[in-house]
Amino acid sequence: MTKERVCIIGSGNWGSAVGKIVGENVLKHKDIFETEVRQWVFEEDYKGEKLTEVINREKENPKYLPGIKFTSNIKAVPDLIEASRDASVLVFVLPHQFVRGVCEKMKGTISQDAKAISLIKGLEIKPEGVTLFSEEIARKLEMTHVAALSGANIADEVALERFCESTIGCRSIEDGQLFFKLFNTDYFHVNVIRDYVGVELCGALKNIVAVGAGISDGLGYGSNTKAAIIRLGLMEMRKFGQTFFGTVEDSTFFESCGVADLITTCSGGRNRKVAEAFAITGKPIDVLERHMLNGQKLQGTLTAQEVHQFLSARKMTHEFPLFETVYRIIYENAPLESIVRDI
Amino acid sequence: MTKERVCIIGSGNWGSAVGKIVGENVLKHKDIFETEVRQWVFEEDYKGEKLTEVINREKENPKYLPGIKFTSNIKAVPDLIEASRDASVLVFVLPHQFVRGVCEKMKGTISQDAKAISLIKGLEIKPEGVTLFSEEIARKLEMTHVAALSGANIADEVALERFCESTIGCRSIEDGQLFFKLFNTDYFHVNVIRDYVGVELCGALKNIVAVGAGISDGLGYGSNTKAAIIRLGLMEMRKFGQTFFGTVEDSTFFESCGVADLITTCSGGRNRKVAEAFAITGKPIDVLERHMLNGQKLQGTLTAQEVHQFLSARKMTHEFPLFETVYRIIYENAPLESIVRDI
Numbered sequence: 234m235t236k237e238r239v240c241i242i243g244s245g246n247w248g249s250a251v252g253k254i255v256g257e258n259v260l261k262h263k264d265i266f267e268t269e270v271r272q273w274v275f276e277e278d279y280k281g282e283k284l285t286e287v288i289n290r291e292k293e294n295p296k297y298l299p300g301i302k303f304t305s306n307i308k309a310v311p312d313l314i315e316a317s318r319d320a321s322v323l324v325f326v327l328p329h330q331f332v333r334g335v336c337e338k339m340k341g342t343i344s345q346d347a348k349a350i351s352l353i354k355g356l357e358i359k360p361e362g363v364t365l366f367s368e369e370i371a372r373k374l375e376m377t378h379v380a381a382l383s384g385a386n387i388a389d390e391v392a393l394e395r396f397c398e399s400t401i402g403c404r405s406i407e408d409g410q411l412f413f414k415l416f417n418t419d420y421f422h423v424n425v426i427r428d429y430v431g432v433e434l435c436g437a438l439k440n441i442v443a444v445g446a447g448i449s450d451g452l453g454y455g456s457n458t459k460a461a462i463i464r465l466g467l468m469e470m471r472k473f474g475q476t477f478f479g480t481v482e483d484s485t486f487f488e489s490c491g492v493a494d495l496i497t498t499c500s501g502g503r504n505r506k507v508a509e510a511f512a513i514t515g516k517p518i519d520v521l522e523r524h525m526l527n528g529q530k531l532q533g534t535l536t537a538q539e540v541h542q543f544l545s546a547r548k549m550t551h552e553f554p555l556f557e558t559v560y561r562i563i564y565e566n567a568p569l570e571s572i573v574r575d576i
Numbered sequence: 577m578t579k580e581r582v583c584i585i586g587s588g589n590w591g592s593a594v595g596k597i598v599g600e601n602v603l604k605h606k607d608i609f610e611t612e613v614r615q616w617v618f619e620e621d622y623k624g625e626k627l628t629e630v631i632n633r634e635k636e637n638p639k640y641l642p643g644i645k646f647t648s649n650i651k652a653v654p655d656l657i658e659a660s661r662d663a664s665v666l667v668f669v670l671p672h673q674f675v676r677g678v679c680e681k682m683k684g685t686i687s688q689d690a691k692a693i694s695l696i697k698g699l700e701i702k703p704e705g706v707t708l709f710s711e712e713i714a715r716k717l718e719m720t721h722v723a724a725l726s727g728a729n730i731a732d733e734v735a736l737e738r739f740c741e742s743t744i745g746c747r748s749i750e751d752g753q754l755f756f757k758l759f760n761t762d763y764f765h766v767n768v769i770r771d772y773v774g775v776e777l778c779g780a781l782k783n784i785v786a787v788g789a790g791i792s793d794g795l796g797y798g799s800n801t802k803a804a805i806i807r808l809g810l811m812e813m814r815k816f817g818q819t820f821f822g823t824v825e826d827s828t829f830f831e832s833c834g835v836a837d838l839i840t841t842c843s844g845g846r847n848r849k850v851a852e853a854f855a856i857t858g859k860p861i862d863v864l865e866r867h868m869l870n871g872q873k874l875q876g877t878l879t880a881q882e883v884h885q886f887l888s889a890r891k892m893t894h895e896f897p898l899f900e901t902v903y904r905i906i907y908e909n910a911p912l913e914s915i916v917r918d919i
Contacts, residue, residue, distance in 0.1 A: 385803035396916035397800035398807065420916075422804070456844050457740035460728035460836040461765070464741065468830065483826060487811065492835060493803040500843070501799050573739035573763075 240320035243327030249298035256304035273316035336373035358539035384489035400490035402429030431485030440533030442466030443504035451512025504533035583663035586670030592641035599647035616659035679716035701882035727832035743833035745772030774828030783876030785809030786847035794855025847876035
């Protein structure tokens with residue numbers, strides 16, 4: 234049997250934490266995986282050196298995950314085509330805006346029998362439809378074996394080996410077993426389910442709920458109210474999945490990608506925090522993004538806007554009152570108090 | 577049609593918050609309910625006066641819910657039999673250890689057609705079986721129309737009219753509609769479901785999970801771990817219900833009494849707090865109960881012990897690893913770290 238050759242595409246905070254896990258696991262399962270794991274790293278300067286060279290020397294990504302060592306079988310590669318050459322397992326873990334470009338470059342260089350798993354956060358929601366990144370990868374690279382991983386997984390805590398769980402959604406049981414071996418550890422418990430659509434939907438829609446929870450926190454509404462918003466949000470996530478993707482299952486929302494990730498996102502998390510500041514200070518979201526996120530865009534408000542446009546095109550905004558109220562508060566100056574009054 | 581005469585049995589913190597809601601709602605639905613609501617108040621001295629007299633004069637319970645006014649149709653009555661005379665709707669909202677005694681006294685004085693709803697927290701779990709308080713009330717008073725209410729409802733926040741949700745479990749649709757009118761308000765959203773067993777189970781078992789969450793907090797494990805413990809706890813609550821009561825439904829755990837109450841209990845709440853102190857200080861639970869709860873008993877640790885004895889008698893402790901680990905940490909000196917290692 235030919236061994237699987239793993240390539241990780243991406244090396245930010247989460248990509249680095251995942252690199253640590255994958256590096257350890259291929260050594261544990263040498264019968265299945267090639268020892269060397271190549272990781273595509275977007276080349277940048279780090280204190281006068283090339284980042285890939287620092288990573289390969291120090292076995293650490295000092296820019297995005299300082300203080301955490303990788304196993305020595307992880308090899309940082311700055312060239313995408315070289316990194317993914319002959320790979321049979323691709324782990325996509327990069328910001329969603331780069332997925333298309335990366336796939337475009339790799340087109341024709343990857344075997345159609347290769348397997349891919351998407352750890353990309355978010356969805357592409359346009360008025361005409363919702364695109365899952367796992368499906369986008371499959372389409373661009375003409376692959377059929379695709380899966381998605383999502384869960385209550387703050388990267389820094391995972392890197393410190395704090396116990397957590399994660400969910401892999403995967404149509405094929407065989408692929409699911411392979412991905413399980415690639416990701417599961419003593420401290421990172423993986424559950425494999427078939428509903429990959431639900432896994433990816435949860436990862437995007439939870440951020441809208443976190444904005445709602447942050448507004449409630451900013452208004453000082455207390456924990457009963459916040460729990461109600463989280464619960465109603467979970468119900469709208471489920472309804473969205475079941476209305477627009479018949480295959481989404483109830484049980485998915487009991488998985489780590491569902492209720493657990495939602496709880497984490499609504500307790501800590503940048504979406505909750507910026508929304509809380511929005512409610513307290515009254516400053517516009519873009520100003521807060523500059524102050525609090527170094528100008529990075531907040532996921533939850535963008536997703537709320539995309540979901541609003543998607544629902545509007547179908548005259549269904551009234552069926553998702555929490556999603557819609559978050560949108561109206563952020564983009565249409567609806568009063569903050571409508572977060573409870575209108576849901 | 578004869579109007580319903582409502583009696584509230586109990587007047588602590590939660591009983592007083594509920595008295596406020598019920599008082600308002602009977603005035604809103606005068607076609608259904610008699611205006612006067614009698615509330616049985618355990619008589620005690622309050623600053624040299626009788627508590628019932630203070631309540632009836634001030635329209636406020638200054639001992640258990642200071643600063644919150646009732647509508648003037650609430651009448652505090654110190655005598656149980658007088659309070660419940662001719663009542664057709666009984667609202668039980670008192671500490672669980674008093675339920676039996678109260679029912680014993682009322683026996684024979686209440687119409688068998690009367691309806692009762694239990695807001696009592698907890699269950700009676702003995703090695704030989706689990707007793708729901710709604711069923712205990714039904715048995716003692718020879719009634720058939722019983723229901724239960726539970727949710728993410730911290731009394732002080734409800735009294736301040738902060739938005740929240742609650743769940744009523746009720747076998748009969750007709751009774752459910754009546755209880756909905758008695759409890760639902762703009763700020764207290766009630767959902768009526770049929771699975772009253774699930775509603776009551778959630779209210780008791782969540783406290784074990786909160787002890788686990790508190791131990792994790794005390795160990796500084798972070799939010800991924802806590803979310804995993806909450807999720808695993810929810811799964812064990814569901815499994816417990818479905819193993820020992822076939823009627824418990826998946827959907828109940830998506831209600832306020834399920835996931836929402838669990839979230840609230842695991843974020844604030846005395847069970848979480850005392851367990852956190854237990855993990856940090858190493859002091860025994862009874863010492864912490866004296867220091868932190870004025871000697872009151874912690875619900876979650878007691879329930880963990882009762883559940884352990886119940887499961888032991890059936891050789892099933894290994895099927896509920898979180899419940900069992902909480903028990904072993906608290907009562908058998910298992911290491912704190914087993915909260916993640918053994919689940």
